[in-house]
Amino acid sequence: MSMLPVLISREEVMRLLQNNDLIPSLESALGMFSKRNGTEVIQPVRTTVPLQKYNGFLGLMPAYIAHEDVLAIKIVSFYQRDKDSDLSAHQATVLLFDPERGNVIAVMDGITITEKRTAAVSAISAKLLMPPKAEVLCILGSGSQAISHYEVFTQMFSFKEIRVWSRRRERAEQFARAVQGPVAVFSSVKEAVEGSDVIITVTMATEPVLQGEWVKPGAHVAAVGACRPDWRELDDALMRKAVVYVDSREGASTESGDIILSGASIFAELGEVINGTKSAQCEKTTVFKSLGMGIQDAVCAKLVFDQWKSQQ
């Protein structure tokens, strides 16, 4: 007898996925991934189908975590839209499987999962790597990831000042109106960044927007955009002077233009810091280069599904 999968909408995922549950589950998954026990966590590097004609990409992100017995795949598309487009860059769906029988048990929105888990992983990087008395947070970009990062970072930390810069000042002002709390809007990246302790880059840029010479020594940069091997958000000066952390070495070496084109070496995965096998060098300038991982989506899908089941 075949059972139909449940459909879980974006609104439901938003309601069911709480940041508090997310952080410990993601930390545990990142730690397990970095142990490289080939049967415990299986996550091939993302398969990406370029759609040149439409300036878009389709990414396939399968993952299995034995300890949690969770098998999932996220299918995500991302498009470079023109400046005036109101369409969001990403669309995503997650399929959750019964790992024993191979059937799909749930089909759920992946947009909210992508927004929340990416921001949560950046917050984990900041928790481990930002300077001890971090007071100023700067966000470069004002789209969906900028919002989700603002939400998690203000929940987890107490910054004295939060700054935002966006290509179009009115978008940065829109962002400042949309979030709960004071945000200073900047018209120049240099001015926004100077003096900041934590900098989050969440742009769709393909050329560097952040220059190393503007970054305060000891600051932490969570670099979330530039997820193609020929795209950049950070310049060579920053990549070479910083201690570089990644989510997955294989993912970063295959997909990150900032790492591949700068020739920067990867010091550690976040999971290695979580496991205590590599140090958190928070006294130095640090970059966490995030590419996104299937295990992060799988962990979220399980949290959503378990919550959904508990409410039936």
Ligand SMILES: NC(=O)C1=CN([C@@H]2O[C@H](COP(=O)(O)OP(=O)(O)OC[C@H]3O[C@@H](n4cnc5c(N)ncnc54)[C@H](O)[C@@H]3O)[C@@H](O)[C@H]2O)C=CC1
């Ligand atoms: N590391 C990860 O796990 C993930 C990374 N991403 C990446 O994060 C970035 C932000 O994603 P969203 O907020 O969802 O996109 P979005 O489309 O909602 O926002 C993109 C932002 O980038 C800005 N932007 C676009 N082109 C730019 C340019 N050439 N220079 C400077 N700014 C530019 C836009 O003005 C906007 O503020 C994207 O690069 C996306 O691919 C998204 C999901 C997961």
Ligand SMILES: O=C(O)C1=NCCCC1
């Ligand atoms: O991890 C993800 O999900 C994504 N990462 C890079 C850009 C597309 C979505």
